[in-house]
Amino acid sequence: MSPNNKGLFSGAVMSRDKVVVKIEKNNIIEMDKELAPLYIIRTSDFEGWLRMRSIDLHRTNSRLLKKVLRLNTSDEIEIVLTANAATITDTYWVKEKGSTLLYKDIIFTKDTFSDLALYGDPNAFSLGRQPTPELTNIGSYEKCWKMKRGQWYMYKQGSEFERFSEVFAYELGNKLGFNMAKYDMWDKYVVSEDFTNNGQVNYEPMHSIMLDNEDYMDNINIIKEMGSRLVKEYLDIIFLDTIIMNVDRHTFNYGLLRDVNTGAILSLAPNFDNNLSLISRGYAKSQERNDLMVKLFLEVKKNVEYKIPILTKELVEDIAKQVKAKVHVEIDINYIVNFCMNAYYKIK
Structure with missing residues (x-):
């Protein structure tokens, strides 16, 4: 055409x-x-x-x-x-x-x-x-x-650290009970199943509504108009973003699922696209988490009620070990544990 x-x-x-x-x-x-x-x-x-x-x-x-x-x-x-x-x-x-x-x-x-x-x-x-x-x-x-x-x-390309970060994010979010798009490994690529199940629902990026506005409270206020349950789903996404320092949550990599026949908004889409988080760009000089991600989430916490999930060192360590073996990459597990838990302690 x-x-x-x-x-x-x-x-x-x-x-x-x-x-x-x-x-x-x-x-x-x-x-x-x-x-x-x-x-x-x-x-x-x-x-x-x-x-x-x-x-x-x-x-x-x-x-x-x-x-x-x-x-x-x-x-x-x-x-x-x-x-x-x-x-x-x-x-x-x-x-x-x-x-x-x-x-x-x-x-x-x-x-x-x-x-x-x-x-x-x-x-x-x-x-x-x-x-x-x-x-x-x-x-x-x-x-x-x-x-x-x-x-x-x-199927998506990425460096070893990006692949580790993507799969780790999925496994951690899944263990915490969040709605996650499943990620796994195939050879040297990360793999994720189409979460619309071959067009049974319509996915629309949040850009469709918010354009380029990523501000947490602006998004929360708009999402609240669509249904209070969706706010919790969004808070789960930005909570995990904070823990793993996903700085790439722009308005094209989160969004909504709509009913094809009625247009009704059913839910937020599963959490996806976390490859630019955690150690994707290498190890930070400090594992102390006084960064912008933590500060932004704390600002949200002042204004919106959210029950912080229970996160333990043992859980983070177990997941890091499992994903390390799956991705076949050498990583500093102690760094991963401290990096995630320091953010958790700051926001809890």
Whole structure:
């Protein structure tokens, strides 16, 4: 698919086979405010919504993907439209005016270019043009979607310390009873199952509502309007961020799950994308935690009631040992224990 009318798109944003937004020459002329994407409801910016769905063109393997698919453009909108703006993690897509396509015609069923997107597999250059979810696989790390037994899984590159930090975060959050996207290891990649279960729910990043505003209290106040139970889920996320010093919780790596049929907000999405936490950038000079993450959480604690989970040295040590063996990396376990527990003592 390509834009018509000299680069302007006319047609519709679809959810499965239901029209949720009507578009005429890139302008929104009608919208279902119950079912439309939250970003479009919030901003009425169709082009911005398309750009949000584009692969990061600075990734080396995205350039290889463009070459294999013979996409002679660096325009994010044109690239997204090539994939009908469809993604793995929601049921939205765009249908050009006059098209007879149905959702079953555009939904992704194969992972043909997964290895090219993940590590630049040269064998992909003999595969020819085929539909791929990689054109709408956002983020700055080399990654891909692989299909295993009818289920999509995200595979992502990273250094040994990044892989350790990602899997450690999952294991710790899981032990504390938090809603976590499961992370495991496969060879030298971290692997996570698609938490929308093949489009049974729609994932929408918090950017759709908050744009770039990461302020804890601003987010809490907005989330509170969606339901008090969601506030606890958000507090769990920023509690864990504080313990493991995840400084990368921007508004594209947390978000909401919505009912596909009604548009109702069901919950926050499981906690994901913790690879830039803990020792991902090496060991800090001091394990004393008087850092900004601790200070920000303490400010929240003054204003919002939150029952601090029970965290022990023994639990952190056990998890660190298990993940060390799984990732096959040499780490200082005492450092991990002290780093996490010092933050815990400060906020408890």
